Amino acid sequence: MKSPEKLPFVKVYDGYGHSENLIVYGHLLQKQPHVTLNYEKNGLLQNIWQLIKLFKVKPVPYAKVKLTFESQSVEAITASDGFFKIELTPQHHLAAGWHALEVHAIDDNGNEISSSTGKVFIPHLSQFAFISDIDDTIIRSFSAKIFKRLYELISRNPAKRRLFDETAKQYNLLAFSFAKDKLPNPFFYVSSSEWNLYDYLKNVFKVKKLPEGIFLLNQIKRWKELILTGKTGHDGKFLRIVRLFKAFPNQQFILLGDNSQKDPEIYAKIADKFAAQIFAIYIRNVRNSRADDAQMLLEVHSTNGIPVCIFKDSKEAIEHGIKIGLIDANLPADFA
Incomplete structure (x- = not known):
């Protein structure tokens, strides 16, 4: 044996x-x-x-x-x-x-x-469900720049990775607001990062006290392809999100991403297909040069009744979430 x-x-x-x-x-x-x-x-x-x-x-x-x-x-x-x-x-x-x-x-x-x-x-069918990107939405990753992204990976272990200010607070507020039976609202972390980084990312989230969730990552790579990490096409990301909407046709989803790469375009396509299932869309503005493009791309869906928030700081997203009834303003300080 x-x-x-x-x-x-x-x-x-x-x-x-x-x-x-x-x-x-x-x-x-x-x-x-x-x-x-x-x-x-x-x-x-x-x-x-x-x-x-x-x-x-x-x-x-x-x-x-x-x-x-x-x-x-x-x-x-x-x-x-x-x-x-x-x-x-x-x-x-x-x-x-x-x-x-x-x-x-x-x-x-x-x-x-x-x-x-x-x-x-x-999940409870009555719960909100969150689909979130990871790189440059939660973690500072510089995904649009290959060598800068790689440097962030190799120069910082999971404990040293940097989140955007108040991101952990924002995500925990989303996870625990109006949660049923003390069961946190589900998070699906859909990323262009490869499955190779699954344990690495799980450890980042654990150390930074982010909500536990389901990671849906990209095709595994070999070590010779390390320099191309995170650079697989974004079509796979769109399909993974579509599968979630089809798996949970009665769930209300909130999409969270950033404008460093293709999230606004992907979320706009999702909104075209599943408008009735989307409660809100959040896009972190990490590239000022693309802020107007993201706004123009998504505002058509805002006029169709889907709230859209283009934000730079998580504090803005938290305030918006309270305003639209997504975040419970009365949640105790020790909610998490």
Whole structure:
């Protein structure tokens, strides 16, 4: 029997769904990336090496994996890059909140040779749901400039990454305002960053006390493509958002992004298709030269009844959220 170090590693990402369908994503890799997150040290060479490890992955293509949820199971085959998407219809109604699951790697003889645990989130249908970009919306990333973005990644570990002022406060207010049964409003973090950065981003969010959420990232890259991180086309981002709207047709969504790249155009296209499901759109102005373009692109949807806020500081977005009934002005100071 192979030692655990030589068995394939099942990487499971937090999934989402409702009582009629659960969706779980992940990758099957030849081995688990061994990354040490030491927040006490922030040396450039150490950060570079840790980042390379995240991209030094070897996917296992066209292999069988099995999702186990309660007494049910369903199998799938990994794609050419080791990626898998598994959907399952639960046998009974599921309460809102997090639910545990397992995903197993299956060999040619049908044996389970390795496994990892995961979880899926079921929101209340009456809750607001938030779809947010990450780079330059939450984290200062300079995504429009390849080398500046790369420098931010390699020069700062997760504890040292910089958020925009009051962003954590803004997002926690959104998460806990009018939350039902003390269950935070769901966040879906949809980004052009690659799946390689999943654990890195999860740690940034944990350290910076941002709301827990579902990360929907871009196609995995190898270490030779590290310089191109975040530079995959934006069509995939549009499709991931569309899938969320179709998965939750009765949910009211709030879109949060920035004008450094394509968020205004993507959100305008989404608003064309799903206007009745959008409660508001927020765009952080990080490029003054594009502020008017973003406003012009989105204001047509504002006239159709969708509030649009182009903001520079999170304080402006918070005030706007209170005004339109998105944020509870009476939320206690220790709400989070």
